Amino acid sequence: MAEPACSTFAVHLGVDIVPEINPAVHVSRDPFIGFAILSLVDPSAAPQGHSTMTILTLLPHAEAQRWFPAEGGDDVEGMASLAGL
DSSP, X not given: OOXXXXXXXXXXXXXXXXXXXXXXXXXXXXXXXXXXXXXXXXXXXXXXXXXXXEEEEEEEHHHHHTTSOSSOTTOHHHHHHHTTO
């Protein structure tokens, strides 16, 4: 089975500004870095005067795999302890 060509690392934010930029902006091509301000397309996604912002970059699948152990990378037990379960 073939591995994916790349993975995406994304950070989703709620911010208290409405930037005057296009809803999708490529800041850099190598490495790829981009912003998406989805609330500029759908104003109901954030309260008035605020925005939803996604910052993302692409990285090789092999690099993304290094972030997680071969087994147990979902850390269900750790998340359950944080939730008090």
